Amino acid sequence: MSIFEYNGSALVAMVGKNCFAIASDRRLGVQLQTIATDFQRISKIHDKLFIGLSGLATDSQTLYQRLVFRHKLYQLREECDMKPETFASLVSSMQYEKRFGPYFCQPVIAGLGDDDKPFICTMDAIGAKELAKDFVVAGTASESLYGACESMFKPDMEAEELFETISQALLSSVDRDCLSGWGGHVYVVTPTEVKERILKGRMD
Amino acid sequence: MLDTTALESFPSLISHGINVAGEISAPPSFQLPNSNDFDGFVKETIQMVKPAKGTTTLAFIFKEGVMVAADSRASMGGYISSQSVKKIIEINPYMLGTMAGGAADCQFWHRNLGIKCRLHELANKRRISVTGASKLLANILYSYRGMGLSVGTMIAGWDETGPGLYYVDSEGGRLKGNRFSVGSGSPYAYGVLDSGYKYDMSVEEASELARRAIYHATFRDGASGGVASVYYVGPTGWKKLSGDDVGELHYHYNPVTPSTVEQEMVEAAGP
Numbered sequence: 001m002s003i004f005e006y007n008g009s010a011l012v013a014m015v016g017k018n019c020f021a022i023a024s025d026r027r028l029g030v031q032l033q034t035i036a037t038d039f040q041r042i043s044k045i046h047d048k049l050f051i052g053l054s055g056l057a058t059d060s061q062t063l064y065q066r067l068v069f070r071h072k073l074y075q076l077r078e079e080c081d082m083k084p085e086t087f088a089s090l091v092s093s094m095q096y097e098k099r100f101g102p103y104f105c106q107p108v109i110a111g112l113g114d115d116d117k118p119f120i121c122t123m124d125a126i127g128a129k130e131l132a133k134d135f136v137v138a139g140t141a142s143e144s145l146y147g148a149c150e151s152m153f154k155p156d157m158e159a160e161e162l163f164e165t166i167s168q169a170l171l172s173s174v175d176r177d178c179l180s181g182w183g184g185h186v187y188v189v190t191p192t193e194v195k196e197r198i199l200k201g202r203m204d
Numbered sequence: 205m206l207d208t209t210a211l212e213s214f215p216s217l218i219s220h221g222i223n224v225a226g227e228i229s230a231p232p233s234f235q236l237p238n239s240n241d242f243d244g245f246v247k248e249t250i251q252m253v254k255p256a257k258g259t260t261t262l263a264f265i266f267k268e269g270v271m272v273a274a275d276s277r278a279s280m281g282g283y284i285s286s287q288s289v290k291k292i293i294e295i296n297p298y299m300l301g302t303m304a305g306g307a308a309d310c311q312f313w314h315r316n317l318g319i320k321c322r323l324h325e326l327a328n329k330r331r332i333s334v335t336g337a338s339k340l341l342a343n344i345l346y347s348y349r350g351m352g353l354s355v356g357t358m359i360a361g362w363d364e365t366g367p368g369l370y371y372v373d374s375e376g377g378r379l380k381g382n383r384f385s386v387g388s389g390s391p392y393a394y395g396v397l398d399s400g401y402k403y404d405m406s407v408e409e410a411s412e413l414a415r416r417a418i419y420h421a422t423f424r425d426g427a428s429g430g431v432a433s434v435y436y437v438g439p440t441g442w443k444k445l446s447g448d449d450v451g452e453l454h455y456h457y458n459p460v461t462p463s464t465v466e467q468e469m470v471e472a473a474g475p
Contacts, residue, residue: 178283178284178429179426204277
């Protein structure tokens with residue numbers, strides 16, 4: 001098994017009508033053994049910007065800590081929150097700095113930009129950005145997630161429908177992956193509120 | 205000498221020695237491929253066919269008989285190829301075999317063993333013992349040792365001497381015992397099984413122990429999951445006791461209690 005499959009992860013982000021949703025699984029494992037079933041993969045940068053980091057757990061924790069540091073400095077200098085597009089460029093350049101000894105992470109970034117327009121993107125381990133208008137996926141279950149999202153996604157969904165869709169896509173995909181699952185964690189973000197929900201999934 | 209009775213797909217239609225003078229029938233063989241590096245080719249083939257032993261199976265003897273249980277997941281690396289594989293194979297009405305390793309290997313050789321057991325019954329007018337059946341299988345697997353078969357099975361049954369349980373594997377090993385668990389989830393199953401085991405259990409207690417052991421293995425092991433099947437082998441033969449979906453078993457053992465709003469606010473203000 002490759003280094004990206006050492007801990008196991010599943011991440012997906014979807015765009016709705018003036019809102020977005022980002023979801024992850026909750027398993028932390030060491031190859032086939034499950035260590036924890038409440039691992040946080042998605043973190044808040046500010047109220048309208050979330051980042052999920054899949055891949056090697058130690059690298060995702062370290063990368064997250066460095067990003068928080070850089071964002072806090074930005075906030076002090078610029079006296080405002082970073083836009084999602086800017087933040088994505090920051091992540092991409094930080095990853096490319098380590099081109100010949102990379103962080104083994106694939107980030108999924110989701111946020112509300114100017115005029116609360118939803119923005120999602122994902123990157124490979126060395127910072128190649130992939131912007132999408134509908135959905136982005138990452139992790140060991142990514143192939144199943146692509147299939148599930150492709151068939152379940154509709155444009156311009158409201159927050160409640162978006163939550164249902166992303167939850168079904170996540171749960172059905174991780175049920176076909178040995179290394180991810182054991183529950184789900186979904187954030188649905190609209191211009192006025194952030195709703196965090198835990199999904200009840202198969203624990204095998 | 206390899207046992208090839210099962211590999212010949214059809215008997216020879218030509219009767220030897222009647223009209224053909226002096227011809228000796230050739231022993232069964234198959235064509236070898238043309239290749240520069242035959243040894244390397246054989247090694248690669250064995251690696252290609254070698255499946256992962258991602259599974260949890262267990263069996264134990266207790267006062268009332270033998271309890272056999274298994275999960276039902278088939279995995280190829282990280283991908284789950286099936287959640288509904290039958291891993292407990294019914295060799296005959298009073299003997300069961302468990303599947304771990306290569307599905308094709310286990311299914312084929314268990315069926316072959318069933319045939320041999322029936323032939324023994326017809327030839328000797330009495331049922332074969334579990335000792336005898338496991339020895340038949342072990343000898344066959346030993347003759348194929350090193351050729352890439354992957355079988356980690358337990359033969360459980362009830363014969364004239366009472367309950368019998370043997371572990372047989374494709375390396376040629378055969379062990380008699382009271383408690384076995386085979387597969388990638390076996391360490392987790394052993395933990396639950398060893399701490400809850402008592403010889404004087406009733407059938408209900410034993411089946412609940414077996415089910416719990418499989419459930420705990422599916423929770424911790426990524427390569428085990430699906431349905432926990434439990435079979436009981438008693439004096440009148442085997443009987444399937446339960447087949448519970450492990451996803452539902454989790455919430456049966458750990459019911460979800462909705463927390464009140466006040467509790468949530470306290471947690472949010474914590475460190």
